[in-house]
Amino acid sequence: MNDIAAARRIHIIQGEWKVANDPNAVISTILGSCVAACLRDPVAGVGGMNHFLLPGSAGAMSAGGDATRYGVHLMELLINGLLKQGARRDRLEAKIFGGAKTIASFSNVGEQNAAFATQFLKDEGIPIVGSSTGGDCGRKLEFWPVSGRARQYPLTGAETQKTVALEQRPVRTPPKPVDTSIEFF
Structure with missing residues (x-):
């Protein structure tokens, strides 16, 4: 049986990230100006992907933006998710994809996304072993x-x-959990 037929498919959309240690898992997404960072620890046998819409900053998120749209937030979530599965930061390697200029009249947010991902990984000391951005x-x-x-x-x-x-639609946010606790006086 070929590897595509045997694969356990995991699809993510903007604002999401997934980590897997299953050798049959394949994580997929569709990108326009968004960027996906694919990180893995080859020794621990674990890797993951995120999909972000905007590079973002702490200031943008605190000003009321949805944190799941921003690369800075999703990069941290992905790295922490890998570490929880046994990865070590000093062994992580990355590949980045996306960042296309999909509409000529818009600012080139795709280029900004790719530049952010590259700089973030450089700052974190995570080598980029593959990249296909722009276009x-x-x-x-x-x-x-x-x-x-x-x-x-x-x-x-x-x-x-x-x-x-699809990238211009609002990001899905999970419903807030209902507090079912009862406080007695």
Whole structure:
């Protein structure tokens, strides 16, 4: 059986991240101007991917922005998720994808996203072992977190425009948990 048929597929959308240590897992996403960072620890056999819409900063998030849109937040969540699964920071390696300029009249947020991811990883001392950013087409990305293998497919113009429309929608936020505790006086 080929590796594609045997794969356990995990799809993420903007604002999400996933970590896996299953050799049959493949994490996928579709990117326009968004960026996905794929990190792994080859010794621990664990890896993961995030998908962020904007580079962001602590100031942008505290001003009422949804933290799940921002790279700074999702990079930290991904790294912490890997560490919880046994990865060591000094063994992490990264691949980054996305950051296309999908609409000519818009500012190039894709370029800003890619620059942010590159600088963040450099600042954290995490080597980038592969990268495919920029261009004017979206891409479908598949990442095997244990092996570090990545594969991307360019999207057609119509597929890219559909991806742009999805990226402009609000990020899904999980409902707040209902407090079921009862306090007696």
